[in-house]
Amino acid sequence: MRLDQFKTVALSRFAFLQRLRLPAVGLHFRPTRRGIMLAGAAVPAAFLLYVLVLLPFTPGISDIRKAKSEQPARVLSEDGKEIAVYRWANRDWVKLADISPNVVNALIATEDHRFYDHHGLDWRRTASAALHTFSGDRQGGSTITQQLARNRYPDEIGRAPTMTRKLKEAITAFKIEALYSKDEILETYLNTVPFLYNAFGIEMAARTYFDKPAGKLDVLEAATLIGMLKGNSYYNPVLNPERALDRRNIVLAQMVKRGRLEASKLDALKRRPLRIDFERQIEAPGPAPHFAQQLRKWLIAWADRNDYNLYTDGLVVHTTIDARLQTLATQAVAHQGNQLQSIANAAWGPRAGWGENRALVQSFVRESTEFRTAVAAGQPEDAVLKRLLADNAFMQALRQQKTRVQAGFLAIEPNTGAIRAWVGSRDFTVDAFDHVQQARRQPGSTFKPFVYGAAFAAGETPDDTLVDQPVEMTLAGGEIWRPTDESAPTGRPMSLRDGLVYSKNTITAQLVQRVGPDRVARLARAMGVRDSHLDAVPSLALGTSPVTLKEMVSAYGTIANGGQYVAPSMVTRIEDSEGNVLAQFRAPRPERALSATATATLLDVMRDVIDRGTGTAIRTRYGIRADVAGKTGTTQDNADGWFILMHPQLVAGAWVGFNDSRVTLRSDYWGQGARSALPIVGDFYQRALRARAIDGRARFAEPEDTGWFSSMTGQVRGWFQRLFASRSGTKEDTPQAPRPSPRRPVLPDTEADAMPPPAPASNVAVDPPSAPDISEVVEAVPASDTAPTPPAAAPTEAASHPEGAASL
Template structure:
């Protein structure tokens, strides 16, 4: 066909359209419903398959259990309690049918009369909805398959699904499912949760007014919210009552009386109880979702049973220890940051806080100048009080694990999950201070250094790239005397640790820290790393100390031991990962022996004196610059526990050189926890760290000669049992201090003056009088460099990372 023929054909078609025949008009009109029917038939395979619209009733959320079988959490996708239709007040169903679908019992899913009326009103400019209860249920149950866009395709899918539902289920089943799945704001799903949320009663006790109020919300939950929009909710409630009168479900005289009554809402959010370990459960939920997706399960519906490593007894003790010490420290923080003292004295910092708030940004966006916006907010007493309470709220993190298998036994992410859901165990990265020093000493011992090796306690200046000089310092001036590495760690001497870091090198220290468990956080390869300037998580630090307690073998922390289905069949079992030897056993035993001295006579001595712990334990305290972070980690052969204490904003501190130290902020949490754990015999007080018997050169030569002589002239030896590990003698702990004297400082070693032996975190300057130690002036302090346990200062602030601020996202 050439171009001329195509043009002629087209011209003929156009002429027919301009002058249609009667037969052509009939064909065109008949084609419309045919094409529509074909389109509907094409859509049917793309609509939801109706197997069980009450599937939500059968859904079983994952149940999380502790190692000893106690419930830890239940993972629900929505806050809902399914109730039978018979257990729902008849007032609710009457109000629902009268308002949303008064011909509900006469149609089969579609109300053609209502749809036609709604279409006419919509065409006239008054948009009206024509959906039946069944159509609404289809839309609510299958939002992804049907969608919510106002298109013809969506309405057709909705109608087809409604017809399927009506064909397979009774009207009562449809009503029950609808009332149990419809949302009511505030994470309340279904009529039962709505009744509890807005009226503090069950669904079967709702009266006519309460039922009308809740049914009225269905037209627009937020718009008719009785909590924030009571006037609209009242008008909508009366509209529902009028519909009940219209369809003869309510007496007109009674309506006149009822419509004058107030709402009388008794609102209370129906929050699920957080459980004993909410932060642990939060982290577990993320892991479990990944596992379930990989294995084709749904954590909200498939009834999984997850058995975790948490010990319910230890979790309770951890919660109690954090709560007790947190409350004590909060009282100190409240006094330190009182409105007319500490808060008023830090005007520049307070104004910085104000400038970071959404309220300040809103004030600026409204057209106010910075000065006017600041003045307005500073004068707002309610705003300033809320800001002060938020910024000066003490926070803490606590974690305990079994070093023998890596199982996490207790996890406390904050003082109160409802106030701060941010997890200070796994999410928060804070400078560890002197709790990082064992990595420096471990690396040195691994290279052949001895605890008896000495450095001169002298001023240290370490040149940095760019011309900077780092000058770490301690609480008191250097003594100029020799100090052993043992005492350097026991008394947390920064000058000794800095010199040791020069000898070992930051790269080797960081490599060892990584091997032992600090595997996610970035470690800056600078000399100040020795004093814990690189922010890390509490989970990493407790894991690394677990490596020390496990004879140098790293085990990845475990959260779950096995997962079962709803029938109790095991789906997967989890076992500890293969251990990775991070340090030789002999090196670890040397490090452990030195760290015993921290609690026997050093900065952690109150573990012995205050808490009376006599078990074989070792640990380390830690404090950062300006006392922004307090740390303490304690090791036992069967349990390692650590705590961090501070504020979400590291610019806020306890403003006390005594209470801000890890020995007085974090240590009491761990001490309280261990004391009660040992008393309850959850762990064995008599167990000691395994020790290798050390033999001298002469002993080794004698053993060799003896073996050679016996092989030549003696009878064949009988196999003997291996010798038991030697139990090293420990010095008796000092006596308990007098009630008014506080914790007495431990005696200094012979070559260390008392002012140096009493490290900053250690204790009191004057035990007899009970006076707290005075704050030592720093020689050259710079923000972001941790003070360590003896008041470290630095001048390489440009090199060392600043204190990490762990505010919730």
């Protein structure tokens, strides 16, 4: 295109734009008044349109109203005692009237001095903050209400420094002001703002930093805490006291400026030190903390499925826990744990086990967090090891951690599966690890009833005999397994009854060969060991596969329930805050795991464990005369002590050991389950019977005879009863108490004051506690509290066998 042609086209386009009164790019244009007005109106219109678009993305009115009445879930025991409260955070809500006026004055003077004059947004402060921000000096202009909106609804509003976030924050603040009074806003804000160290709200902050309630904070303490709101970590008075002091003085100056503190006091107050009295506030664990911890996991899933919030909807959860039994269990664990700890302290003193096992101690040091952190930072391993071994404070703390005795206890109602007591450790605040459901340890001889139960189900009888002789089994891979007992084999026949009563490994090993480990594993799973893996190998009979205490107590509950497994349950019903039932939970349906006849036989044999076997302390020391049966168990080097006792109304078991199985009580006497775990269970049952929490007269049900003769005699007996009842004109016969079994001995009403003397030391070959793979086991089996084998001529003699002395 030539130059003259280009000029002609440009002029024609300019003339067209002039007629339309539109601007021409690069050419002079004179705006009209109408154009200016339209342009000015377009900006607020677009802004209003954007606000309307954002409205659905901010918390709704119903959400904010609900926030005013948020209530955490409360967990109650069966008898109505509160055992846990599920809160969002470690917070103790206090009313505004119970908060020191110094806190309110400091907050308003520093964060929002026109708080009572605006409706959620301080326009003057917002404009000032915007001007300073545009000039490069970024400032915040949020009101207390806006901060509350941001703190309460972080997901809906967000944290990004954008215009969209500020608009969402402002919209939510307007909604809050429409529904909350000013005092409600202050109260909610002060009870929800975080203060580090898991302290939420002014009450927890006051206790954490000054060891006093929020109502007693003086002006200096209030100014210190309010000063932290600008930046909790930066103005942390524990780690950064100089910054916290400077910030506190700024808050005091703001209080003077806003007329909330006398100016004459400022200089004297600014010279005062912080005087922090710091102590972390740990949320009260409650009477059943491990139970509550496991229950929370289940409740969260239930609440999600049913569209409830566990922390805000005020749910009331009724559980199966019996508050009385829970208290008794906690006391029993604490008492026995303290006694065993004194033994462990002596066994693992600096000049005893700790000093004698240098290689093990060095392994503990190398596994510590301090060692790994130093090595990861590039320090030589040998130098780190030498430094830590010379650090007395570190070594003392490590020894206390590794040699702390731990325990677990569980009690279940056998016919319903209701969990009545759950103690997961000696002290939840020291060790929150749950030794009931989380810990898996070798059960030792407490696993043997599954072998004998499978044998009785296959037609064996308690009077059948096996020769007490050395046993050798060739395993896959050619290894030889030789299970042994504490005492040498006698070479004499022994009944299956005595094999279980005295926990003979040689007899049990032969019996598992007859029955087969697969059948034993299937029976154990059917009876309740359903979560842990069971290796179907011969040594399974002696308890080499790690299991949980919950599984074992549940499986023993199957024996107490006539061979029917009932899954353990924790909750009976869930209500809303008004008492309306949201969900009702029935007892799980029983599942037949073992025939009633085989179960009755097994139960009767396990009664003898208590009457004349390894569990006689239940009778002699604790004076328990009720119809009970049970089994003890101990594993390699006394690393694990077990005892489970069955009563018709309650089955309870305990495990005792250390978190690290390489640490033991180093005592063939105290390390046995009959002396470590049995006292917990015995103490618990003794107190429960005295408190009438369970009935000492209750007896296990005898299996019904379903033969034709029994059926006929039953019909005749019923006909005669109806006949004579109709002639006499009486109602139903008065129920009679069950007749005691003729073979049960009459027990004296006595309680021994002390344990029998320790059994003589012996050499027992057993499996290592951490060896679940049978291919690694050669000439080894886990044995436990072993006792002298009863004489062949007098297999039922009990007096000559000290308590806890037989193999468990």
